[in-house]
Amino acid sequence: MSLVRSKWLSYLAKSSESDLVGLYESTGLDPSYTYLRKPEIGTIMATARIGNTGQKFNAGEISVTRCSIQLEDGKLVGHGYVQGRSKKKSTVAALCDALMQSDKRTLIESKIVIKLKEIEKKRHDLIKRKAEKTKVDFFTLVRGEDEK
């Protein structure tokens, strides 16, 4: 299983702070790093399309935090663009991004990224399964198309 960078950055970005930080701390890793860009809270403007296929319009902003770090060892650079307003989450995401490019990749991928992917899938599956239970099961006594 080999994740591309856009995928792992996506799982890191959408995770909850407590999940990400908890998983990261459980690895026991504590590399030295410097900030290339200190954590900064801002927004992105979400856009949608009219009728999902038409002209683009501005739908409203979403809070995000970003930072960039460089590991002391190996000088690898990581970017932490994440949802929400957590400098801690952004920093940990950036560290994970840098470590994913290092010889620690297997550890980070198995202990953090894959776990976040599973948490996300579980969250989605739970909504789908609950929604499925509210699906309307229509029945009619005589259906028009059955008539000969």
Added chain:
Amino acid sequence: MYVAVKGGERAIDNAHRWLEDERRGDRKVTDLSVDQIKTQLSLSIAKVMAEGSLFDPELASLAIKQARGDLIEAIFLIRAYRTTLPRFGVGKPINTDKMIAKRRISATFKDIPGGQLLGPTFDYTHRLLDFKLLADGSIDEFEPGKDTEQMFQHVTQFLNNEGIIETEETSSSEADSPDLTRQPLEIPANRALRLQALTRSDEGFLLGMAYSTQRGFGRNHPFVGELRIGLISVEFEIPELGFNIEIAEIEISECETVNQFLGSKIHPPKFTRGYGFVFGQSERKAISMALVDRALRWKELGEVSDGAPAQDEEFVLYHGDNIQATGFVEHIKLPHYVDFQAELELIRKIRKTAFEAKKDE
């Protein structure tokens, strides 16, 4: 005449200290936590995020707590905070086909692929007060059903296949989608700009406008082709890397209406569409938005306007923003001593003249 007035400072400080005390309320009752608001008043949060135009459930919860539950005040706090934040860029257009749907219904077709999912709805409840909640009754967790996949084609696509409904197409000029948070809203507005204004408009205002179209003021014969609520990923291009990531996951409500249209000089008879898209679970507003969107489209469809309020874009777009509205309506309670002094002088003078004229008769 200019009169500098001072002396309110102590009164203001004390008023604000009392406000904080009132917000906390009876100390014998547990303090309301932001987490409690976030998890148990989620529909209030949806409103604050949509009208504050910032998706951030935690901040919305904080704003609701600080505003003592006054949602317009909470929206004001969010709008004010938003202006302090730098914008990193613009996300890629959201594809609602990929929604993880909690709810997805159609009022036009019974048997839609994927089925009708009611989701956590107030519909079909009897609207009877549940006194068990007063007694702090515990609620059973809702057991999920079986594993299932979701990939819902939009219901309007079925009519598209027949060519009987207008299609929504991308426009070549979309690179410069207008943004009313950057440039002042100007009339006439294109549909993209109108939708931005509508999605952050006051729910109650939009509801009233939508209702007026149903009652005959700019009637447009709507059906809810589809209503869906769920989670959707937002893609954003990381400037340093030059590729997209899914930077956020948000909840939205989307409504597409199908509207009868008998044709005009420039368009044949067909179904036309209205579109509603709102942050959070907010279907009343999504439906209202779609109705008002359709009403505002009379000109581009070659319809004759009834001159109804909902068809007047200046009326709708300039009066739907509850922060602008509350700012202007409420500011008249603030000191206007000098303005009023001038009015007083004026009326006294006119009265004097009027009485003297009468005396002379």
